[in-house]
Amino acid sequence: MTAASRLLRHAHLSLAGGLLLASPITAQAADLIPHRAVYALSLDGSKAAKRVTDADGEIVYEIRGSACAGYSVKLRQRTDLDTDGDGDMSNDLTTTTWEDAQANTYRFRITNSVGDDKSDDTDGVAERKGNTLAVKLSKPDVASFNAGSDIVLPTQHIAKMLAAAQQGDATLEARVFDGSPDGRKVYDTLSIIGKGTRDQNGVEAPLAGLAAHARYPVTVSYFEHGGKTDTPDYIISFDLYDNGVSRALKLDYGDFVLRGTLTAYEELPAEPCPK
Template sequence: MFHTHWTRPLPLAGLGVLLALAGAPATALAGAPLQPHRAVYDLGLTDSAAAAGMAAVRGRMVYEFTGNACEGYSISFRFVTQMADESGGTRVTDLQTSSFEEPAGKSFQFLSKTFINQQLSEETRGRAERTPQAIAIDLKKPKDHAVTLAGSALFPTEHLMTLLARARGGETIFVADLFDGSETGEKIYGTTAVIGPRREGAGDVGRDDPAAVGAIGAGAHWPVTISYFDESKGDGGEGTPIYQLSFLLYDNGVSRRLVLDYGDFELRGNLVELTPMQASACDR
């Protein structure tokens, strides 16, 4: 699972906001083991999208997750979109991110680059350390400086694992703060997840590729919608979200049937390829 703005993911990670951590609650460690994988999604406007000023939007998203609870988790993410306006102009946005989260959420390393029409527009790189009451961030890009953000925000892997734990426990609402290194690496986002009823098996294929859906496996899944709020604006989860991400979340951490709602328009993400990867051994 990942998190994503129009120009870059949030979470994932999540876009997007994946896997169990040694320090996660015991319930988060229950259930199916999480599957390292590479997923490819084709992007396009939804049928009901009201995209003011846009003639077309298309793109592709590639998400790769590896690691385990002993060694930590790595995520590589690429989000490319081509937008055509009504006058015939086009704009290609290419977001490339990579991150590494240590076991038990001790620290989080992040790197993201955004290219617009093949020109580097934005770069963020840094490392976040958890302290008892804050997140201490050592930034290298866009400028070299230190930042301390008060609060107990979750890193992306913790966020998704806790979400899965709540879903397995039958809860329907999950509220948490999230830090993922987005934008300039100095923001905490509020999130509110609405979790639908548990469903067994892969579910209807819909517009996704049948072979890709079949590769997920036959575990349980839940329909989930996550709203993201800018904490710096004092929304506290009560104002208008920056955007919403809806998807089917499987017990092994794979997501499909994506809808990214940016307010002015919506993008659909159809799963077209899924490659399960061999999980490395972990004694925990």
């Protein structure tokens, strides 16, 4: 496997790490907008890239559901890299997840392929058992294990993040399980949260209708739990609106950085909770 393909393999859930941070949260924490967003990917020039000379691709992100019934999230990320010495590389990542409103149950299905290689498939469910998280996998192999205690799921993570932002806290530490890349890893995360703004300067035209919503600049570093290095596996930056919409994505894989520019945004029909 070439160096560039390894980079793409390790990208796994760039958006499960990122846009899933814009995933649903409990009704008590915020009111999330079901929506579909499309982002164009390109190589970010703010940091010198190693072995990667150009990049393009697309992210399509869709969230549906309600605060009472839970939310489903579908994401597809296609990435094409031009590399120095390794030729062209392509990565196709698809994730489908569902999390209940209480963050007690999390279902995940991930398909990740690089070039013509056979895809890496992950399929499983995580359930809260007291203070611990029990995981059952059907792919890549059949297994059951305890992922540990004091672990938050993606919805809980964003709930804590928005709560911290609204309280003026600048940092948030959390141990997160999102199912990536093989259903077994837990990540220690550090979020740096900036001050909220409603300034429309530079905001993409499709998001003009969100002018009344505050957004917060967020940078999240992911470290493999129990790892032997202080270097994060990857870093994701984005503007997070208080209704769960994200813009200005930046996906830092260490050797190269991708920028995600929003090109389309569509609100989807709300699914009200039954009375």
